[in-house]
Amino acid sequence: MRVLVVEDDRETADYICSSLRALGHVADHAADGRQGFLLALDSEFDVMVVDRMLPGLDGLSLVKSIRGAGVATPILFLSALGALNDRVDGLEAGADDYLVKPFAFSELSARVSALARRPPMQAEETxxxxxxxxxxxxxxxxxxxxxxxxxxxxxxxxxxxxxxxxxxxxxxxxxxxxxxxxxxxxxxxxxxxxxxxxxxxxxxxxxxxxxxxxxxxxxxxxx
CATH class of the missing domain: 1.10.10.10 (Winged helix-like DNA-binding domain superfamily/Winged helix DNA-binding domain)
Known part of the structure; x- marks a missing residue:
């Protein structure tokens, strides 16, 4: 499984990526929203893990841009913003799941695997x-x-x-x-x-x- 992790906190990004690699997955990292957007368009990923508070292009705008570009890769939002409205905003932006920080890697891994198992999205009318x-x-x-x-x-x-x-x-x-x-x-x-x-x-x-x-x-x- 190939995962794109878009996270500006280096310690968190290293933890997620190294833990995913330890499970045998390929993990790419983008440190800001603009880099994440370019990688999402340029490469094929099975799942994306996206932080809400990103420099350059915030997480909500990033996900909206990704969906607007026709990229249907499943997206998991990872954020310290855990209120109901925050979760709803994330899902409305186009994310498929939402996990609140602090998190256990075992739960993140389970959610990423569940998203990767979903059948590909069918093209739908716009x-x-x-x-x-x-x-x-x-x-x-x-x-x-x-x-x-x-x-x-x-x-x-x-x-x-x-x-x-x-x-x-x-x-x-x-x-x-x-x-x-x-x-x-x-x-x-x-x-x-x-x-x-x-x-x-x-x-x-x-x-x-x-x-x-x-x-x-x-x-x-x-x-």
């Missing part, structure tokens, strides 16, 4: 369309009937989920799990709040609504 609503995953833009619609990051992610499940009923719990990474009901109205915001931007200025409430079940997006 544009979604439902009726006259269009979403561009690369440009991260949304328009309806040719009119640009600015969305906040969470609104954008929620709309992606709704459009990928167009003509289906999605429940509040399904949206919490897919968009907010909650696997339980935190007793919040966050879904309803964001659906209302989306409606104000996507439906209200136009003649025909696309987001529909299915009483007792959830919501459905269709033309």
């Amino acid at each position: 544009r979604l369309r439902v009726s006259d609503l269009e979403l561009d995953l690369i440009r991260r833009s949304v328009c309806r009937a040719g009119r640009d619609i600015p969305l906040q990051p969470r609104e954008f992610r929620l709309l992606i989920y709704l459009m990928r499940n167009a003509d289906r009923v999605v429940t509040r719990t399904m949206m919490l799990e897919a968009v907010w990474e909650f696997n339980f009901d935190p007793n919040t109205n966050v879904v309803e709040t964001h659906i209302s915001r989306l409606r104000n931007k996507i439906d209200k200025p136009f003649d025909r609504p696309l987001i529909h409430t299915v009483r007792g079940a959830g919501y459905s997006l269709h033309g």
